Amino acid sequence: MRPAKRTTSRDVAKLAHVSRTTVSFILNNVSGVSISAETRKRVLDAAKKLNYSPNVAGKKLVSGKSYTIGLVLCQSPEQIFTDAFLPQVILGVEQAAMQQGFHVLLKPVDPNDTGGYARLITENHVDGILLSGPRQDDTALMHLHEQRVPILLMGQLPDTSIPFVDVNATAGAELAVTHLIERGHQRIGMITNAPLSYTSAKQRRDGYLHALKKAKLLIDKALILEGNYTPASGFEAMKSLLLLTPRPTAVFVASDVVAMGAMLAIKQAKLRIPKDIAVVGFDDIPLAEYYDPPLTTIHLPAFGLGWAGGERLIRIIQGEGLNDTSLLLESKLITRHSSP
């Protein structure tokens, strides 16, 4: 037994004793055609009675639009696993899309096999792509952009004209490090959130460098270590930092998740936070407030980022054009007890 047959606009037309055209006019509120009030009511009643809703496949075919955006995640699986930041972004995207009557198709992509998402466009599955975590070596991306496919990046890509939204991570990192400097720290370590081939990692590192330069502190490359999204990487990096002499008196860890690993290393070394070593994180994940000690960190507008991304992509899709092609959202410092 197959599923019950779908009701089509033809069924509605038949029940209301009008043509299918008339049904279409009424249900889509087409302007410029005149329909008598009586007929309109008859059609609307029929539609309601049959519980009619139009088949998107038909709509799609004739309009060329799918009213769906593709949210492509170029993060590695392990990042997605540990990233407490992502759900909020996704929720923001969804909310913006829903408001405009769009749907969201989720497409995690292995960063190594990038470009597999192009088929979403060529097959007309989605009207545009919201790309989180763009990579520079992504040639498929450039190709799509040249073909004027609506694309919006979440995260920046140097040397391109593709519009993007991003958080001002550099400024955020600078905020974090400046905070430490103002509290008297001079020897400040850093653990990145990811390998420096990721723009997001580079930006945060640059913010760190900026802050030091501004304060005329000397920069010691030995103080900068790489994390890779995981607490484990923070744990290991911190152990290395603790072996340095003189020991840094503070650390800026460019990811809360990584910072939690780092803090565990500090505790296991029987050092106190912030007395022996101050720690500032980045992301303000929900748990940051409830760590011991509560983590000073940089709050990112995660939901807002997703929302802005979705909203702007849809505007591009609808050909409305953006008055400013790109948007940088500001972050803010949340002072808790892991820093003095």
Add this chain to the structure above:
Amino acid sequence: MRPAKRTTSRDVAKLAHVSRTTVSFILNNVSGVSISAETRKRVLDAAKKLNYSPNVAGKKLVSGKSYTIGLVLCQSPEQIFTDAFLPQVILGVEQAAMQQGFHVLLKPVDPNDTGGYARLITENHVDGILLSGPRQDDTALMHLHEQRVPILLMGQLPDTSIPFVDVNATAGAELAVTHLIERGHQRIGMITNAPLSYTSAKQRRDGYLHALKKAKLLIDKALILEGNYTPASGFEAMKSLLLLTPRPTAVFVASDVVAMGAMLAIKQAKLRIPKDIAVVGFDDIPLAEYYDPPLTTIHLPAFGLGWAGGERLIRIIQGEGLNDTSLLLESKLITRHSSP
């Protein structure tokens, strides 16, 4: 200037000097028709040269299938925000779907305004629905099921015949509490992960009760408090527990995130974990290992849950039928330092 015109199967046909039908036969590897090797090559070359990929809207229209599944999340926004469990599930679903050539449409739904997702089906946007966090008062769900719409629940719903996948949370909770009992604890508190109107919360509570009964320990309702996904709720609940006399010597917190709040409350009361109070969590979020102390918890096969859900839903969609309508995945105890 509008986007470049899509290339259709007609273009391929023209270039290869054959009919559109032939193109369709070749590209879909239709069996039972004979095509000369030469023609086949000509068509395949033409398709490649034009970079042709079929428009899903057309396919959809004629086949009635969309090769897309809807992943409907009935969690409240705050739960999604704090739930570190979700990304892994989503990834599992995506992976299973991709393997079968399906896409995943993400649809968070406000639990209060349930049923809005029915349109995904009636509009033919998706072929089936994977529903995470089903609610008993969801009448739209029952209605869809009666209409033989392919549905699979992630989480159980009593008194229905809708197939589901779930983790055996009751057994998991029992594991956790039994572990505490074996280590000599007799007065064990519990903080739920969510209000008891959620099945997942009730299951975990039942596991707790089971374990106590089995060990012939008496049950004290005052020892059971409610959390609501957030660390904050765990913090508050724990503060209440600490005021009881005699104080419980151990706590089972049915969510790692909530447990982190609870542990902070313990520390602020200057009590030691696990010496004064042992703590066991639930979920095994990535951060559990790196808390201080590392959290003993129940590991849930999050990725496996998503994967099984996606895989089984697609099997239902394709009419293959499941040999067992439902699946319970087992969880396991991860012993770390927050318990003796």
Add this chain to the structure above:
DNA sequence: CTGAATTAGTAACACGTGTTAGTTAAAACG
């Protein structure tokens, strides 16, 4: 009263695909 304008609605096409029923030419058979 006549031609023009308005009202209310419809027939017919287009979108891109899969598929059934047929057609033509060559090969096989008796």
Add this chain to the structure above:
DNA sequence: CGTTTTAACTAACACGTGTTACTAATTCAG
């Protein structure tokens, strides 16, 4: 040689929708 089978393809329809061009009936202007 005449008939049947087979290989290699194609014309035409169906899917459900939006939209343009058109018609028939009524109202309006002069």
